[in-house]
Amino acid sequence: MLERVSQGELPAKHHLALRGPAGQLRYEWCLTRQGFEGPFTISYHEHRPQALEAAGDPVYTPLGSPPAAPSESGASQRPGFARRHYRTLELSCEANAGVTPLLYNADLVLGCRKPTRDDPSYQLNAGADELWFVLSGKGTLRSLLGDLEYQAGDYVCIPKGILHRLLPAPGEPHHLLCLELHEGMGIPRAFRNAVGQLRMDAPYCHRDFRRPCFEGPRDEGIRDVWVKSGELRQRFLYAHNPLDVVGWDGSVYPWAFPIRSFQPRVSSVHLPPTWHGTFESPGALICSFVPRPLDFHPDAIPCPYPHSNVDIDEVLFYVEGDFSSRLGVSHGSLTHHPRGVPHGPHPGRYEQSLGVKHTEEVAVMLDCRLRLLATRAALEIEDPGYEASFRGKS
Numbered sequence: 001m002l003e004r005v006s007q008g009e010l011p012a013k014h015h016l017a018l019r020g021p022a023g024q025l026r027y028e029w030c031l032t033r034q035g036f037e038g039p040f041t042i043s044y045h046e047h048r049p050q051a052l053e054a055a056g057d058p059v060y061t062p063l064g065s066p067p068a069a070p071s072e073s074g075a076s077q078r079p080g081f082a083r084r085h086y087r088t089l090e091l092s093c094e095a096n097a098g099v100t101p102l103l104y105n106a107d108l109v110l111g112c113r114k115p116t117r118d119d120p121s122y123q124l125n126a127g128a129d130e131l132w133f134v135l136s137g138k139g140t141l142r143s144l145l146g147d148l149e150y151q152a153g154d155y156v157c158i159p160k161g162i163l164h165r166l167l168p169a170p171g172e173p174h175h176l177l178c179l180e181l182h183e184g185m186g187i188p189r190a191f192r193n194a195v196g197q198l199r200m201d202a203p204y205c206h207r208d209f210r211r212p213c214f215e216g217p218r219d220e221g222i223r224d225v226w227v228k229s230g231e232l233r234q235r236f237l238y239a240h241n242p243l244d245v246v247g248w249d250g251s252v253y254p255w256a257f258p259i260r261s262f263q264p265r266v267s268s269v270h271l272p273p274t275w276h277g278t279f280e281s282p283g284a285l286i287c288s289f290v291p292r293p294l295d296f297h298p299d300a301i302p303c304p305y306p307h308s309n310v311d312i313d314e315v316l317f318y319v320e321g322d323f324s325s326r327l328g329v330s331h332g333s334l335t336h337h338p339r340g341v342p343h344g345p346h347p348g349r350y351e352q353s354l355g356v357k358h359t360e361e362v363a364v365m366l367d368c369r370l371r372l373l374a375t376r377a378a379l380e381i382e383d384p385g386y387e388a389s390f391r392g393k394s
């Protein structure tokens, strides 16, 4: 959550009456986190915000079959200790069918989405904060709090409970990496000072974030919203226009952050990925690798050192540039290195990195505290030669 924002009409204090031009009472709606202890946003509506009803039964879409079952390609959804590489550009997402989950555990779901047209209904994730990374495409995230523009290279956060829909710009092929973080996500506490402001030494500042542009009520003629939580989805129908907000204030709202606005750290010797930590969740640390000078000790080995992350499953999503430690991965590649077993650079990359002074790599990394499973959709786009590619000298 970011600093408080205030837009549109508001009464002098919360829980006071706000009236329209004809004297009609506005309806207050409070979105609160952590019970009533955490960040909150209060919006004021022309109609009763709770005037909606379930339309039809819930739809249950399991993320995976029993973990030990083989997929149609013969691979297992239980990853064992093998390193895996998924070519997400090859994923054939059904248009506007939503996110295709690829990896998951009890904390999070990671998937991809390739929307080709506007969402026909509103969406509301009741079970998780969503964090997207826009690999390609641009457009608008429309929510009851206003329109948020996004483009390639942006992270986009949609807090739990915010009604929204996606409007991709025409002619802009989309590829989104989509994370659902069931226990929420936000800015690492260490980046804030005692009053919640981003510290001077944080790797980004308040000005780097884009917030919704609010213009008042907007009736799009849409009355249905799909509410989801984990593997359950259910359609609800509003009695009136849900985008009927006349004003709001608070700290819970969608935002966008360009990955290239992340200020990377550089040291005399190789820094661990935690120094690239950008956002955090109880189940994952999201890191950003962006172009930067490399280690400046005269004997530095800029390539990551072989290591064993005994408590972490490591996921990398490759965006741009030549990643110093890996071969055979490219734009849209997603790799998963399970915990415990030593991993490190591909053969030859360790030595080749000596003397390199700069990297143009752009990538998103996730350190996950729980073991990840793969969905059948992931196995269909798996690079079968990835595990063997680590064999060889060095």
Ligand SMILES: [Fe+2]
Pocket (backbone or CB within 6 Å): 307, 309, 314, 337, 343
């Ligand atoms: Fe690693």
